[in-house]
Amino acid sequence: MDVTASLQQQTIGFLDWVEHDRPNFWKQYMLRSFDVIAQARADLEKCKMRTVGDHRPTCYEEKLALEAAKKRLETAQEKVEACARWCSLVRHEIDEFDGRRGGLQRYIEADFAKTIATLERMILAIEAYAEIESAAEEPVPPPVTNP
């Protein structure tokens, strides 16, 4: 595969990753984050209910887990927004790139093919000329004389 075709294939693959793979991944991650928050809240409530005599537990770990779950959701929401933002920007960058890639590809496929043809014609002409020259330089056999 030539370089321009390989570049094109890679940009198509990357665009698919940005437009489909990443949004799907981060949306699923966001949905799971809601579950994680719900679980963390339930764990915290359960902890608060546990009283031993007059002693009330601090539930420090449960509070930390809830904070982490909220942070996870916040990250997921930011990433979902980032996916949407990057989709249009990456598409625009690839369009710009394709203009330049297409310029070289068209030149190679059309103009450069003519270049090769020109060279081939020149080579044939030079070879033909060289043949004429060498034929001219060949020694002429002496005339046959009858005794």
Place this chain on the structure above:
Amino acid sequence: MRVADLSVDSTKLYKAHVELIQAWELTKEHWKDDNAQNFEDNHLAPLDPLVKMLLDATNRLNEVFARVERELASPGQD
């Protein structure tokens, strides 16, 4: 592993272009008439800006790709 790494193709293109220039410089040592100059002007010279523009565009796009990959990577992959 990168989702897309354009630097490999970019390097291939750069090397191929350098090889072409070097081959032409060698050829010019033996082909020195008006046809050689016409050939350079009409067939080889137009290639130069096209290759340079594509190399610049490839490097720029590769930087964008790297940034997007970092930003949208799955947790633990960045």
